[in-house]
Amino acid sequence: MEKIHVGLCGLGTVGTGVVKILQDHKEHIKHKLGCEIEITKVLVNNMEKKRDVVIKRDWLTSDPAELVDDEAIDVIIEVMGGIEDTNKLLERALENKKHIVTANKDLMAVHGQKLLRLAKKNNCDILYDASVAGGIPILRSLSDGLASDHIQKIMGIVNGTTNYMMTKMADEGLAYEEVLKEAQDLGFAEADPTADVDGLDAARKMTLLANLAFKMELHLEDVDVSGIRNITQEDISFADSLGYTIKLIGIASMNHGKAEVTVEPTLLPKDHPLALVKNEFNAVYVYGEAVGETMFYGPGAGSLPTATAVVSDLMEVVKNIRLGISGSAHIDPQFDRQLKEDKEKYSRHFIRLDVDDQAGAFQEITNIFSEHEVSFAKILQLPGDQEKTAEIVMVTHKISREQLLMSMAKLEGLGVVKRLISHYRVDGEE
Structure with missing residues (x-):
């Protein structure tokens, strides 16, 4: 095979980068x-729009059928985004025996397992390394480089927008x-x-x-999610005084065959590698049973970093075509989907309360925590x-989510507690 023909869906930031690299x-x-490798067709919404890349006019089309139904096209690169319509388009492409490279994490999180099974059925590859952390080859590292290890935990800054915002809030004191x-x-943003x-x-x-690391089919709805909207300068200041930095962290762990996945504002020790990741950069910290601790760091978005990952996946697809092993990479999940219960989810926690400054108030609060066997590593009391x-x-010291929720519920009914100001996870001190 002297030439591989490619259909490119989308000519925005990433699509333009793909064309430039090729x-x-x-x-x-x-x-x-x-x-x-030759681009044959490019699917665009606006045929007349000026482009930041030199491109042949006869490449452009607004009809998806000219890509997915063209027998001459070997590989579809999807960088246009969207979920349901894009899913239908890629299903049709796979049924027509076309290999897929995508940077669409939204699509893969919702329909990925179904698309992977369809690809295997049709002896096709579907690679999506660019869908997570842009130019960082984390998915390939998990599926290939660390394939022999037992991954116990992944912690990551995987959203550059929020990391940029948290950096500015911490370093410049902005709201x-x-x-x-x-x-x-x-x-x-x-x-x-x-x-x-x-x-x-x-x-x-x-x-x-988590799906790749734990060899388990987890769903988006299995992730406990909270964002950064309510983080204040006071939270950042208190965290700093206790030796922590606040970041929006994704955490996935598996113990005794059960998984937990969360995304939430998390306090990390200031010297933790993830605490030092600034601005729009991404980083993923991996704990393996054999390898120990490793970290992957780099630009999490942008035209050329993401396009580099896309083209690397494309090259992998072409290698498989030439070797005659297309569609053999996907392996069905090894383990049944099992999620930890609240009593099995352990972590430390930062808790900030507004209370009545009166004799015995602190004792009432500590009595509730003691009742649920919650102990503390650090405590500050300041004027309100x-x-x-x-x-x-x-x-707190490490406690279960069940202990935390039960303690919080009791605190809400306690007269001396005016309000729970904030509560965040504390991690990275293993």
Whole structure:
């Protein structure tokens, strides 16, 4: 096979990067693969739009059928986004024996397992390394480089927008609303930032990571998710005074055959590698039984970093075609889906309370925690915003989520507690 023909769905930021890399690195890629890669068709919404890349006019089409039904096209690269319509398009492509490369984490988190099974049935490859952490080859590292290990835990900063915002809030003392506007002005955040700031984008990526790492079919709805909207400068200041940095962290762990996946604001020790990751960069920290601790770091988004991952996947597809092993990479999950119950989910917690500043108040609060066998590693008590009030900031030892929820429920009915100001997970101190 002297030439591989590619259909490209989408010519936005990532699609433009893919075209540039295939053009600029044409000879290098041909030397590595032993054959040439040629874009045959590009699916776009607007045929007349000016592009940031030199492209043949007869490549462009607004009809998906010209890609997925064209017998001459070997591989479909999907970088246009969307879920349901895109899923139908890729299903049709697989049924027509076309290999798929996608950067669509939303699609893969929702329909990925079904698409992988369909690809295997049709002896096709579907690779999606670019869907998580942009230019960082984390999915391939989990499926290949760390394949022989037993992965116990993954912690990651997998959303560049929120990491940029948290960096600005911590380093410059800016409020959430200010940093959100700045992120939107710079193009890091969308006009509707919900998927980023509420943690949904990170949850989709953590679903994909957990599926690969634990060899278990987990679903997006299995992820406990909370975002960064309610983080205040006071939270950041208290965390700092206790030796922590707040980040939006995705955490996946598996113990005794049961998995837990969360995305939530998390306090990390200031010297933890993830605490040092700034601005829009991503990083994924992996704990393996044999390898120990490893970290993958780099740009989590952008035209060329993400496009590099897409083209690397494309080259892997071409290698498989030439070797005659297409469709053999996917392996069905090894383990049945089992999730930890609240009594099996253990972590430390940061708790901030507004209480009446009166004799015996602190004792009443500690009695409730003692009742549920919750002990503390750190405690601060400071004057509150109003007269005769105080703020209590506590960091627990490792407790179960069940212990935490039961304690919180009791605190809400306690007269001396005016309100629970904030509560965050504490991690990274194993």
